[in-house]
Amino acid sequence: KDSLERWLSKITLAQTFYGHFYIEHNRGHHVRVATPEDPASSKFGESFWAFLPRSVWGSLKSSWELEKTRMERLGKSTWSIQNDVLNAWLMSVVLYGVLIAVFGPIVLPFLIIQAIYGFSLLETVNYLEHYGLQRQKKENGRYERCTPEHSWNSDHIVTNIFLYHL
Numbered sequence: 421k422d423s424l425e426r427w428l429s430k431i432t433l434a435q436t437f438y439g440h441f442y443i444e445h446n447r448g449h450h451v452r453v454a455t456p457e458d459p460a461s462s463k464f465g466e467s468f469w470a471f472l473p474r475s476v477w478g479s480l481k482s483s484w485e486l487e488k489t490r491m492e493r494l495g496k497s498t499w500s501i502q503n504d505v506l507n508a509w510l511m512s513v514v515l516y517g518v519l520i521a522v523f524g525p526i527v528l529p530f531l532i533i534q535a536i537y538g539f540s541l542l543e544t545v546n547y548l549e550h551y552g553l554q555r556q557k558k559e560n561g562r563y564e565r566c567t568p569e570h571s572w573n574s575d576h577i578v579t580n581i582f583l584y585h586l
Contacts, residue, residue: 430508434515436538439508440483448482454555454570464552475543
């Protein structure tokens, strides 16, 4: 919740042009994890290649909706620089612009390839951490509380290494 840590997260994601992950993962995925409403929770029997586009596009859509709602609540335009999706993407544009200015357009294929590789690693971790796990819906229509049983990872050095401590 520290504002410096939030900015550092967005700066780290700028390399992959995947800054919306910061919003969706924290305010969307952590709320809806292991439910059918979560695009970043893999379903039992779902291949990674079926999961990847669903998660990428679903997370993008979700992050935009979350920020749109937040900006409306603040009485600001969705297109404000205070929109965390937009300012995260702006960081990527600036980073890519500087790298292209310094190294020339020859760096562009590298930037695209490393971005795809980088966000695919994040999504691979999401795929592995919640594969086939689902929270049950209670009688009142809400889902049961999220517990350690709704994730395949645990706070141990081995799982942190294998799952990049996502």
